[in-house]
Amino acid sequence: MLIKKAVLDGIASGDIDLLFRTWDAERVHAGSTQRTAIGVLAVDAVEETDPAELTEEDARRGGYASLDALRHDAETRDGTLYRITLHLAGEDPRIALRAEIPRGRELTALRDRVLHMGDWAVPTLEMIAAQPGVRAPDLAAQAGREKRPFKASVRRLKELGLTESLAVGYRLSPRGKAVLSAVRRATASA
Structure with missing residues (x-):
């Protein structure tokens, strides 16, 4: 509504x-x-x-x-x-969740969840990390995706407390930065 x-x-x-x-x-x-x-x-x-x-x-x-x-x-x-x-x-409980830095098993579980969300998840986190405040249509175009499905994907990351919406665009939350860092470490050692 x-x-x-x-x-x-x-x-x-x-x-x-x-x-x-x-x-x-x-x-x-x-x-x-x-x-x-x-x-x-x-x-x-x-x-x-x-x-x-x-x-x-x-x-x-x-x-x-x-x-x-x-x-x-x-x-x-x-x-x-x-x-x-x-x-x-x-x-909104996601506001408090964004500030919670996962550690140990929780961090591993979130990292694995992001890695298994689909081939869009890590590149989306990387784009948002590199370009905070960029409009969703611009990020979607860079990713070669339509705006609506792109925004739906970002909402899935937001549900995990990894991203937050700005007046224009998005940014990674502290939680999102920790998870992206764990993802980078896992993919670098693979």
Whole structure:
């Protein structure tokens, strides 16, 4: 679920605790979570909603300037309107993971995992290490890959705490630097 920065800021401040989405089918459910730029959001409830029953309170809690603005937004899309109640559940756990330097068995396991992820993993780590802050489309072109699959690959590395997104591009985390160093040592001695 894409959420605009201004809405995320409202959720972080506690001013927004409702989202409204028009979908062909429910795409999130109560109890699910989503990582965002502000941290992990927890979905408390998802309810089908009739646009005619929306209130000024809904508009305020959803970050809309007015009830008319909310209704206009809801009625300009085809599908069912869903009212999603949510809250900020905490920090993205990958942030703390990035700073954790693996040692011993954990480092060996991460090194081996990267080496077995596919022929894209090590070159991607190397490119990011050599070119922090370079745009994803530029890195993808250098790798001879399409942007979307390239970004999906970087997200897999990010899940392990090895990379972090910048305003533009990526960089290796301290954890990523340690793992890349272990990979280099393993491939140099092979």
